Amino acid sequence: MLSRSLRTSALMAPAIAVSLALAATGCTPTPAPSPSPTTTASPSETPSASPTAETAALPDCDTIYSAALVATLTGEGRTSSGDISSPGMGGWGTQDATLEGILSTIPERVSCTWILPQSESGSTTSIARLDAATRSTVIATLTAAGYTASTVPGGDLYSIEVTFEVGSYNESHLITDDLWFASVFSGGQSQTLTLDAAAQLLP
Structure with a gap:
């Protein structure tokens, strides 16, 4: 009996060894997959705002007209009196009392007067910056006055x-x-003065 047991043990030993080897192999942990690198999205650039056109400053009486018109006026013997505007005293680009009243209250404005000495001939050009409400009032006044x-x-x-x-x-x-x-x-012709002054300021 003893020798049979020994033979049986001897036969079983290799099988046990193989089973242990297989078991050991099965218990070996599978390596975790390495994380794939993540790509960080670069922030999109904020589009820069389009530059806004600057508001052109109103001219003074030295630059309100073109050089050609100034040469014409001086060639007729006319002289510049500068800005002599005063509420109720004249020196505005209109003789209409209502329009003069509106013009005199506008904060940003300029008025330039030229005279022909020893005569009744003279001219004035005024430029004023308008807001929407004042613009509507001016147009309504011009229309009502028959312009x-x-x-x-x-x-x-x-x-x-x-x-x-x-x-x-x-x-x-x-x-x-x-x-x-x-x-x-x-x-003289006021339209020539108005359109020339506008050409110096408008794009």
């Missing part, structure tokens, strides 16, 4: 000719989206 409207490059032109006992004068008003060019001329 003739026409469309020109840059805006709407309102004109009138006034004759009285001792002479006459004419006015031309160009209204753009945010500017008012107003000229009055006794002894």
Whole structure:
């Protein structure tokens, strides 16, 4: 019996060894897969804002007209008086009392007067920056006063000719989206002044 047991043990030993080897192999942990590198999305660039056009400053009386128009005025013997505007005292680009009242209350404005010495001839051009409400008021006033409207490059032109006992004068008003060019001329053409002043300032 003993020798049979020994033989049986001897036969079983290799099988046990193989089983242990297989068991050991089965218990070996499978290596965890290495994490794939993650790609960090770069932040998208915020588009820069488009530059806004700067508001052009109003001219002074030295630059309100082109050099060619200044040469014409001085060639006629006219001289510049600068800005002599005063509420109720004249020096504005209109003789209409209502329009003068509106013009005199606008914060950003300039008025330039030229005179022909020893005569009744003179002219004034005013430029004022308009807000929407004032623009509507000016247009309504021009229309109610009988100014003739026409469309020109840059805006709407309102004109009138006034004759009285001792002479006459004419006015031309160009209204753009945010500017008012107003000229009055006794002894000349106000439209020439208005359109020339506008050409110096409008793009």
